Amino acid sequence: MARRSQPGNLVTTTIDWAARWAQTQSMWPATFGLACCAIEMMATGTAHHDLARFGMEVFRASPRQADLMIVAGRVSQKMAPVLRQVYDQMPEPKWVISMGACASTGGMFNNYALVQGVDQVVPVDMYVPGCPPGPQSLMHGILTLQRQIMSGEKVTV
Amino acid sequence: MADRRLLETWVSGTEEPDAMPTDEGAQEMGVQESGYRFREQLGAVVTDDYLYEEEVSEDERMIINMGPQHPSTHGVLRLQLELEGEMIKRCRPVIGYLHTGMEKTAETLTYMQGPTNVTRMDYLAPLHNELVYSLATEQLLEVEVPPRAAAIRVLMTELNRVSSHLVALATNGMDIGAISMMMYGFRERELILAFFEKTTGLRMNHNYIRPGGVAADLPPGWRKDVKQILKTIPKRLVQYDDLLKENPIWLARTQGVGVITAEECRAYSITGPILRATGVDWDLRKVFPYSGIGQYEFDVPVGAHGDVYDRYRVRVEEIIQSLRIIEQVADMMPSGDFRVSDRKVTPPPRARIDESMEALIHHFKIFTEGFRAPPGETYAAIESPRGELGCYLVSDGGGKPWRCHIRAPSFYNLQALPVMLAESMVADTIATIASLDPVMGDVDR
Ligand code: SF4
Numbered sequence: 001m002a003r004r005s006q007p008g009n010l011v012t013t014t015i016d017w018a019a020r021w022a023q024t025q026s027m028w029p030a031t032f033g034l035a036c037c038a039i040e041m042m043a044t045g046t047a048h049h050d051l052a053r054f055g056m057e058v059f060r061a062s063p064r065q066a067d068l069m070i071v072a073g074r075v076s077q078k079m080a081p082v083l084r085q086v087y088d089q090m091p092e093p094k095w096v097i098s099m100g101a102c103a104s105t106g107g108m109f110n111n112y113a114l115v116q117g118v119d120q121v122v123p124v125d126m127y128v129p130g131c132p133p134g135p136q137s138l139m140h141g142i143l144t145l146q147r148q149i150m151s152g153e154k155v156t157v
Numbered sequence: 158m159a160d161r162r163l164l165e166t167w168v169s170g171t172e173e174p175d176a177m178p179t180d181e182g183a184q185e186m187g188v189q190e191s192g193y194r195f196r197e198q199l200g201a202v203v204t205d206d207y208l209y210e211e212e213v214s215e216d217e218r219m220i221i222n223m224g225p226q227h228p229s230t231h232g233v234l235r236l237q238l239e240l241e242g243e244m245i246k247r248c249r250p251v252i253g254y255l256h257t258g259m260e261k262t263a264e265t266l267t268y269m270q271g272p273t274n275v276t277r278m279d280y281l282a283p284l285h286n287e288l289v290y291s292l293a294t295e296q297l298l299e300v301e302v303p304p305r306a307a308a309i310r311v312l313m314t315e316l317n318r319v320s321s322h323l324v325a326l327a328t329n330g331m332d333i334g335a336i337s338m339m340m341y342g343f344r345e346r347e348l349i350l351a352f353f354e355k356t357t358g359l360r361m362n363h364n365y366i367r368p369g370g371v372a373a374d375l376p377p378g379w380r381k382d383v384k385q386i387l388k389t390i391p392k393r394l395v396q397y398d399d400l401l402k403e404n405p406i407w408l409a410r411t412q413g414v415g416v417i418t419a420e421e422c423r424a425y426s427i428t429g430p431i432l433r434a435t436g437v438d439w440d441l442r443k444v445f446p447y448s449g450i451g452q453y454e455f456d457v458p459v460g461a462h463g464d465v466y467d468r469y470r471v472r473v474e475e476i477i478q479s480l481r482i483i484e485q486v487a488d489m490m491p492s493g494d495f496r497v498s499d500r501k502v503t504p505p506p507r508a509r510i511d512e513s514m515e516a517l518i519h520h521f522k523i524f525t526e527g528f529r530a531p532p533g534e535t536y537a538a539i540e541s542p543r544g545e546l547g548c549y550l551v552s553d554g555g556g557k558p559w560r561c562h563i564r565a566p567s568f569y570n571l572q573a574l575p576v577m578l579a580e581s582m583v584a585d586t587i588a589t590i591a592s593l594d595p596v597m598g599d600v601d602r
Contacts, residue, residue, distance in 0.1 A: 032226065034233060035255055035598050036280035036361055039324070046327075046343035061227070076601075079225065079233060079254045086226050108273065113258035132361055 016152075023067070023093060024146040027056045030066035030090065032083070034073025037100040037132045041072040044135040054142065063089040068145075069122070070138075074102035075115045087122045095149075097141055098124045101131040218246065223586070225254045231328065231590060232597030236574075240583060248578040248586075250571055255601040263561035267527030268294050271558070273364045275548075278563060279599035280361060281324055284310075284317040285541040286563075287366035292447060292537040293548040294368035297530040300499060304491040306370035307449040312383070312486045313356070313365065314448075314539075315479040319390065320349040321542035322472045322479075325594040326397065329469060332591040333410045338400060345393050352382045369503045370496025383487045387480055394473060401469070411466035415577040415589030418463060425572045429544025430471045431593065435463035441540035448539075453485045465592040472594075475542075501528050527556040543567050543594060567599035 033041055045051045045059060060066040063086045075083055087096070098118050101107035104127045106116035118124060125148075128141035224235035233254035239247040263274050275290045276283040288310055295302065302310075327342025350360045355376050357363035365372050401407045417427070419435040432439055440457040442450050458474030460467030496503045504523050505516035522528075530552040538547040544566030551560040570593050577589050 035257075036277060038232065039280060039361065043343055043347070047340040048344050048347040063226075074255065074257055076254060076256050078256065082225055082233075082254070108277075109257050109259070109262055111258040111262050113256050113261075134360060 020150055020152065024149050025055045027054075027068045027095075027142075027146070028058045028060050028066045029056060029068045029070050030063045030086065031059045031061060032069050032071055032086065034071070034075065034079065035102065037072035037103070040132040040135060041070055041099065041138065044138050049135040049139070051139065051142075054139070054146070056142070063087075064091060066090055067093060068095050068097065068142075070097045070099055071103045071118045071122075071124075072099040074100075074107065074109065075118050075121065076113055077115060080115050080121050083118070084121050095125045095145060096122050097126045097128060097138075097145065099128045099138060099141070100133055101129065104129065107131060225251075231595055234571075234590070234595065234597060234600075236586070238578075238583065238586070243582050243584075245578050245581055245583055245586070248575045250574050252568075252571070252597075252600050255597045257598070257602060259602045260561055260563065263558060265557065267556050268368050268530060268558065269523060269527045271561070272367050273362075275561075275563065276362045276364055277598065278565065278602050279541065279543070279546070279567070279596050281321040281596050282314075282317050282541050282543070282546075283362050284313050284366060285539060285546055287364065288314055288448065289537055289539050289541075289546050289548040289563075290550075290561075291366050291368045292539065293535050293550045294530065296535040296537055297533060297550060297552050298368070298502065298528070299531075300369060300497050300502060302370050302448075302497055303494050304449065305493040306495050306497075308486050308490050309371050309375060309495060310366055310448045311450050311453070312375075312483060312490075313353075313371075315482045315486070316349050316352065316386070318479045318542045319386075319476050319483075320346045320353075322476050323349075325472055325542070325591075326469065329465075329588075329591040329594070330401070332587045333407065335401065335404075335407065338397065341393065341397060341400075345390060348386055348389060352379075352386065355379075355382065367496075369499070370494070374495045380487060383483060387484055387487075390476065390480060394476060397473065408466065410585075410588055411469060411592075412464060413462070414465045414581070414585045415592055416462065416464045417573055417577050421573065421576055422463075425576070426569050427544070427573050429540075429542070429566055429570065430468050430475065431463075431570055431573070432544070433457065434460035434467035434471045436461050441538055441545055445538065447537070450482070453482045455479075455481050465588050468592045529554060529556050530558075538564070541566055543596065543599065544570060563602060565599040565602060567593075567595040567597075571595050571600055 043049060056068070063069070067090065069087060069090060071083065087094070098104045102109065102114065103118045106114050108131075110116065115121060126141050126145045128137055130137050133141070219240050221238050221240060222235065223238060225233040235251040235254065237249040237251065238245050259274055259278055263271060266274055271290050271294065272287040275286040278286050323342045323346045327339045330336070330338025330342065353363060354360050356379065357365040357372070417431065417435060419432070419437050422432045422435055422437070428439065436459050438457045438459050441447070443457055455478045458471050458478060460471050500516070500519045504520050509516040510520055532552055532554040534549070534551045536547060536549045538545050540546070545564065546566055547564030549560075549562040549564070550558050553559040574589070574593065578586060581589070
């Protein structure tokens with residue numbers, strides 16, 4: 001929001017807009033499937049729900065080629081350092097979606113094994129509620145994130 | 158802002174993160190101690206001669222790490238592979254990246270809440286987990302479910318087997334490069350999930366089968382939906398066969414790959430399609446029938462070679478057999494109640510609560526403190542899509558299990574990976590893992 005009220009000249013605002021447009025329209029997610037939610041994430045990517053409609057069907061195996069991390073599932077204490085490393089390997093600008101109750105808050109497992117919310121490890125841009133969130137919910141989360149990036153609400157580094 | 162601060166402390170390391178460090182280092186695979194160079198590094202041997210002609214092959218040994226964040230490991234499995242060129246010499250699976258402490262959590266939940274927890278273990282076959290937990294609880298309580306409940310349970314679990322095998326085929330195809338199979342498998346799965354959503358309210362993790370019966374009766378018009386599934390899936394299976402059955406690339410990538418023998422399967426207590434692909438017709442539905450599944454007619458498909466291709470064939474055949482069972486259940490569905498009438502175990506129907514004080518009290522009791530199970534221990538086992546799924550419950554007479562242990566088939570099946578991969582090519586790793594169809598939630602729990 002702050003960004004929009006700044007005075008800018010025609011050239012920089014237009015370039016800004018174009019850059020944001022490009023970022024939103026080809027967001028490539030890194031595959032970070034962990035548990036049940038990952039199955040729903042895969043279902044979102046395949047024929048029936050077809051994430052390709054929003055220009056992001058290209059799930060990248062390598063974090064270095066991705067700009068969105070969908071943390072799909074529960075993050076255990078053992079997995080947290082790995083998750084952090086994968087996040088660090090992703091190039092800027094990057095975003096994180098926390099998919100499902102477990103990734104967001106630990107879900108129903110309040111015990112010794114799980115990280116109670118992935119936001120303790122990486123900064124999260126969007127929380128998608130549900131256990132598991134259906135493909136529609138995930139798509140809604142993604143589209144909301146795209147809209148926020150487009151409007152400049154999510155300031156990218 | 159808070160995120161930013163957390164992030165900075167994490168990066169700079171000025172404050173210990175909440176998470177305890179893991180003892181990952183202890184699990185590293187060291188070079189073999191016999192290595193001359195290794196002893197030299199340790200200072201056990203002193204030499205000033207830098208020529209090592211005989212040890213060329215030692216130098217070619219390389220230890221690589223695969224996973225836990227690898228798209229083809231079906232979740233968060235980590236493998237350490239010792240390679241000599243393209244050949245795998247040793248393989249070591251490292252698990253625990255999805256350890257959720259569910260068995261511990263089960264001790265804090267009442268028997269009524271238990272299925273909510275176990276359904277999240279093997280997330281491709283949630284209904285099987287619920288069923289085995291419910292069967293174990295019912296054995297403790299010594300209650301019999303009415304025939305309609307048993308039939309609904311069989312109907313739902315067999316549908317679940319179909320959907321699980323479809324995902325297995327889909328991911329197996331994707332890992333070997335048959336992306337179309339991936340799309341097809343998930344497309345047909347949606348058909349079954351739509352029925353599940355209608356019946357249970359959720360696409361996955363249903364919490365539908367509960368001790369004492371099922372949570373709700375089948376929805377109106379269920380016969381039509383089941384008929385639709387029975388009509389569509391066999392047609393699509395023909396498509397899959399056209400795509401894969403005689404596809405030369407598929408055959409080359411799967412036949413003779415990841416072989417395991419029946420003896421090795423017994424030694425590692427491997428069950429399910431992997432065992433049946435070696436030619437052993439061991440299926441708990443036949444050997445120890447549960448939930449009245451013995452009254453339906455079906456065959457146990459077996460393979461012969463115990464390789465990736467046979468496992469794929471066994472899964473396809475099992476889908477056909479499951480559809481046979483579903484058809485019979487749908488035809489023979491008994492009428493009656495869908496849960497036991499024992500008011501100590503099942504909540505009273507909604508209408509009764511308005512009329513009777515007793516019913517209200519029972520309802521309140523069941524949902525606050527649950528019911529008590531007599532002290533004792535029990536083990537129930539069923540045939541899940543991955544093999545023998547067992548549940549061991551110990552009760553100390555309270556409203557919660559004192560101990561709940563799940564015999565997870567994926568965990569046992571995964572043990573076979575080093576056997577299957579020894580002396581094979583590195584590219585076959587993916588095909589072999591995919592054919593095991595491990596669910597990491599089931600392995601680590
Ligand atoms: S939020 Fe639910 S579906 Fe997602 S990983 Fe956790 S338990 Fe599984």
